[in-house]
Amino acid sequence: MSSRPVPQIGFSFxxxxxxxTRISGAILILLAIVGIAAAFWMGARxxxxxxxxxxxxxxxxxxxxxxxxxxxxxxxxANAYWQIMQMLxxxxxxxxxxxxxxxxxxxxxGANRLRIFLRGLLFLFWMFMLIVAYFVILTV
Amino acid sequence: MLAWALxxxxxxxxxxxxxxxxxxxxxxxxLGSDWGTTINxxxxxxxxxxxxxxxxxxxxxxxxxxxxxDTWPGLLEYQREAxxxxxxxxxxxxxxxxFLMISRAVSGG
Numbered sequence: 001m002s003s004r005p006v007p008q009i010g011f012s013f014x015x016x017x018x019x020x021t022r023i024s025g026a027i028l029i030l031l032a033i034v035g036i037a038a039a040f041w042m043g044a045r046x047x048x049x050x051x052x053x054x055x056x057x058x059x060x061x062x063x064x065x066x067x068x069x070x071x072x073x074x075x076x077x078a079n080a081y082w083q084i085m086q087m088l089x090x091x092x093x094x095x096x097x098x099x100x101x102x103x104x105x106x107x108x109x110g111a112n113r114l115r116i117f118l119r120g121l122l123f124l125f126w127m128f129m130l131i132v133a134y135f136v137i138l139t140v
Numbered sequence: 141m142l143a144w145a146l147x148x149x150x151x152x153x154x155x156x157x158x159x160x161x162x163x164x165x166x167x168x169x170x171l172g173s174d175w176g177t178t179i180n181x182x183x184x185x186x187x188x189x190x191x192x193x194x195x196x197x198x199x200x201x202x203x204x205x206x207x208x209x210d211t212w213p214g215l216l217e218y219q220r221e222a223x224x225x226x227x228x229x230x231x232x233x234x235x236x237x238x239f240l241m242i243s244r245a246v247s248g249g
Contacts, residue, residue: 022210025203032200050241051189059161090162097155104148129162136165 017099024092031089032057059086083137090133098126143202143223150199157183157192186245190238197234201226 007014035057060082102122109115160179168176182188205226209215215222 022207026207029200029204049244050237051184059165093158097151097158100148100151101155104152129159132166133162136162136169139169 017102021096021099024096028089028092028096031085031092035060035085035089058089086137087134090137091130094126094129094133098122098129146198147202147206150195150202153192153195154199157195186241189241193237193241194234197230197237201230201233 007018009015036053039053039056102119105115105118105122109118160183164176164179164183166176168180183192205222209219209222
């Protein structure tokens with residue numbers, strides 16, 4: 001078993017997703033760096049342990065963190081800028097992940113009805129995750 | 141090959157991890173139910189975090205190596221060195237994270 005071959009360059013779904021995986025991965029790293037830097041700048045240096053820093057970096061949402069109580073951080077994070085950042089992270093992370101799952105399914109399941117069913121299920125999972133996450137972000 | 145398998149396994153682990161996070165936030169937010177709190181307690185435990193940092197940092201660095209080698213295929217000649225470099229970055233990054241977490245946990249912070 002080895003990794004799938006690189007798709008031919010051209011305007012095909014496989015090629016676009018191949019490019020998207022790489023670009024979204026790089027974007028996620030950039031977003032993580034921005035998030036960590038901003039958390040430190042807003043005082044995480046002295047207030048948070050590692051786990052809480054990560055939670056605030058990737059999903060600064062008061063429903064995400066139950067055991068961490070940092071009153072000073074809430075007014076700084078709860079604005080449109082961080083909501084847009086969260087939505088970007090969620091979009092790229094979920095799409096990157098679902099595309100990865102699709103790769104695994106295509107690798108292990110041959111061309112039959114089960115694969116079509118799983119593709120549909122995966123599409124619904126993708127939509128469900130995005131809708132639920134955006135709902136939580138926007139209704140805080 | 142090993143990196144490929146680990147990349148795939150860690151990717152699947154991250155999908156489960158992120159999905160439970162989103163669902164836990166949703167339960168917490170919308171239903172105010174104990175489910176959200178229960179899931180939170182599981183993934184805020186230190187054992188879980190030691191595991192998840194390994195998975196996430198490995199996936200990130202291995203993905204970065206793949207992106208760099210795919211963007212500049214000339215570098216594929218040095219992919220053995222790239223893998224070594226990846227682990228050289230991984231060990232201090234992961235080690236420091238775990239050190240901070242454990243020292244914090246031991247001192248009761």
